[in-house]
Amino acid sequence: MENKTEESxxxxxxxxxxxxxxxxxxxxxxxxxxxxxxxxxxxxxxxxEEEPDIILARIDKDQDGEVVYVSPTDEEYDAVAEIYNAM
Structure with a gap:
């Protein structure tokens, strides 16, 4: 069995x-x-001992194909937050 670790x-x-x-x-x-x-x-x-901040960001790609993190729309934020909170 191969043990893979994901990079953060x-x-x-x-x-x-x-x-x-x-x-x-x-x-x-x-x-x-x-x-x-x-x-x-x-x-x-x-x-x-401070509580961590949690941010939701949409993952897009720029014109060069590089990953960029952008603010979601209000509708996207609400829907994804609901999915996250249900986990």
Whole structure:
């Protein structure tokens, strides 16, 4: 039996004030022919006790075929959040 380990996908998100924060892609949820990533914030220090932030992002591809994470529409967000919460 072969033991495969998946590499974590780290995504850096810039907030509206230009601050960057790293998130790990926890899971991908398919919906309406698209894929949506559940991104969980990575604590800034190992002994941090703050609750992680969770973001839903639609996974698209840019003109070069590179993966980009974009904000879902309100309808997409509501539907994918409902699927995630039911898990």
């Amino acid at each position: 996908i780290i995504v850096t998100i810039d907030d509206t004030e230009g601050n960057s924060r790293d998130f790990v892609q926890d899971m991908v949820i398919p919906f309406d022919g698209k894929e949506f990533a559940v991104l969980v914030s990575i604590p800034e220090s190992m002994d941090s």
